[in-house]
Amino acid sequence: MSQNAWIVAALPLASFLLIAAGARRSERASAWLTIISIGLGAGISGLVLAEVAGGARVQQSFAWLPLSGAFGLSLGFQVDPLTATMLVVVTSVSLLVQIYSLGYMRGDAGYSRYFAAMSLFTFSMLGLVLANSLLTIYLFWELVGLCSYLLIGHWHERPEAAAAAKKAFIVTRFGDFAFLLGILFLYWHAGTVDFTGLEQAAAAGRIPAAALTVGMLLVFCGAVGKSAQFPLHVWLPDAMEGPTPVSALIHAATMVAAGVYLMARTSPLLEHSATAMLVVAGVGGFTAIFAATMGLVANDIKRVLAYSTVSQLGYMMLAIGLGAMAAGVFHLFNHAFFKALLFLCAGSVIHLMNTNDMFEMGGLRRQRPLAFWATTIAALSLAGVFPLSGFWSKDEILAAASAQPLLFAAALVTVFLTATYMFRVIFLTFLGSPRGHAHEHPEPVSMAIPLAVLIVPSILTGLLGAPMVGNPLGSFLEGQAAHAEFDPTVAALSTAVALGGILFAWALYGGGKTEPAARLAAQFRPAHQLLVNRYYMDHLYDWLVRRVVLGIGWIANRIDLGLIDWMVNSVGAAAVAAGGSLRRIQSGQVQTYAWAFFAGAVTLAVVAAWPMLMGTR
Amino acid sequence: MPPSLPPLYPITLQHGLLLGAALFSVGLAGVLAKRNAIVILMAVEVMLNGVNVTFVAFAGYLQPPVLTGQVFAVFVIAVAAAEAAVGLAIIIAIYRLRQTVQVDKADELRG
């Protein structure tokens, strides 16, 4: 089955094409086509994973653009442990989110369009995961960006959604552009864009060290854009304008993880450049703490989760930058499940309350007990409380970072902040007394099932990387027996910090109170304002665009109008003037024409007869 | 070989050719310099006669004699007659339209 792993990606593509071709007329057909195709894909992914665990490896490509000599471009796919793991993550989360969407999107005008875009997205994401070269990955990378745009802007009649979609697309374009440059740069130096070829070239030292560093940093820029790392993180919180299932699938579990996946995929290259690794780890660590602080003050439940996602992605980058690729992917794996669960729970309460503002919720524990318990479990997992899944992966990352005091401190502070903002969400949303009024209606079964199902991996997937059982996932990903890094001191420290964070949140928001938090905010007003305004990053970008970019544009416009247009117009004017003077020749007098004809004839005759007249012939 | 005048007599091919060239050139001067369309038509006839003289001179002096030149002259005369008929018809049509046969008055195609 792993020989034909491409079928996993082809199924959602087929469903997308079918919906586009005509199934869109029937909402039920669109939805079920998507769900069935992804469900089949999930089944096949499971088989592929089993085969790969048994040692199967696939590497297939065909020449797409053969050039002379060894150069050339090819398209292809590969199946290895990383791919197989990602296939399972993507298809299973996607399947659950689609089932959830059945109920969540009911009655939406763009129901079929939503499922078509979701199919296309799943196809793109699976293609990205299966890609065996930087070029192939780039193709799907852009396709994924397009789907993200379509889905964020699903409610495009709302100006905020349209603006958020544009913002996401444009901001990630910055990273994508650097990514493309990086691909070209690496191709230039290594003569190939295949991962295996690049790895061999790097291992054999055929790529100069400086070139490898530059190339990998450019590739990392792409990952920074897609995974919303500092300083290109600004699009992800705004992307929450999209439907909540979209946020769960794309902007939490899968697409934003594409950047992490890309860095994990290229980590064999990264390992050859200490500088690039340091930059990756630094950006990751900084983003982790930076985003977590903004999550502390956001009032929109989805935005809190978005900042949490940015922060956790920073964690993964940190791990990869530290050389602990398996730990990063392990965290990605766990994060995909519990973050999807958190978003689906958020969607559940938003569906109930028709608002995103947590200060208008409160006391929803009674109306949505399933969501409450699921959120609590996922939040504990995210905060890294023993023995939930997040504990194991976060601990592995902390252990990897323990050698670097600064990064370790940042990671540890992030653990504290994570626990605080997550329990702030729980206290504000589910506990205390109702502050808003619910539009009471029963939760559709299709929305409840995914919540219940996702609780299981949120608790258990951590065991795949648990040291007691020998870290099977790590060994699987690394291709060798991974050293089970388990430092009881670190584990105890992080758990204590996480519990401290939860207690801090209780002190501020416990029992539905909001006054202590408001007092604290008033006390540290400048800092609070800084956080509420998201470190003024959006203002900075706005200023940059308005002043600098538009200023350059204004100058360019002047040059274009004053110089370029003047030159072009002058050419035209010269032609007009030449024509104006030449038209005098066209007198309409036939005799003048005849005269010119004979004058020309006699001139030619003289030229022709000249040798004979001179006696030379 | 630089040009040299033929003897005054006997009459040779070159005398005939010179006469043809002279008639052609004088006719051309008329075509280029006159205003009246009918006179221009006459000057064209003079040019055609210059050509005919050339044809006839060649036919007369070719050795062994070949009469193709004269046959050509017959055709030239025929075409000239047809041309005169059509040309005069056009001139009359123009005259009807604008009460003049001055060619410099007909300048609709001025650029």
Next chain:
Amino acid sequence: MVIPMELLVAGGFYTFAAAAIAGAISLIIARNVFHSALFLTLTLASAGGVFVILGADFLAAVQLLIYVGAVMILILFGLMLTPQDVELPNLSTPGQAISGAIVAAAIFVVSAATLLSAQWSGTAAEPSDVATTEQIGVSLFTTFVLPFEIASVLFLVAMIGAIVIARER
């Protein structure tokens, strides 16, 4: 005293040639269109004389019949039907007249120089003196039968065309 044949031929040639050229020049200079037509008759008739001397007796007859007889009458009809300009005809603007004369003179000089410097081989010293009418008739209906037929079609076309163009609407 017996005047040599050569001299007679030369005298005839020069007379007719001078008359033809003088007629052509007068045609151009004349102010009156009618005078121009008369000078044209002189030129055409003289050209017919030259044809006789150059041994083309049949063509000389054709020349007189068609040109002097038919074309001249046609031109006179044209003059008659365009009465406005009979008294007006004149040379064009001096610039155009002079430049036209210069080009015409240049053509004459070039062609004269060319034909005087060329080596004419395969030519006789004197014009042939044979009866040409029968030979022309034979070649018109044998070798040149196709051009002959085309010429007759051309006449038909010219006749219809002239009628259509000159017809009053």
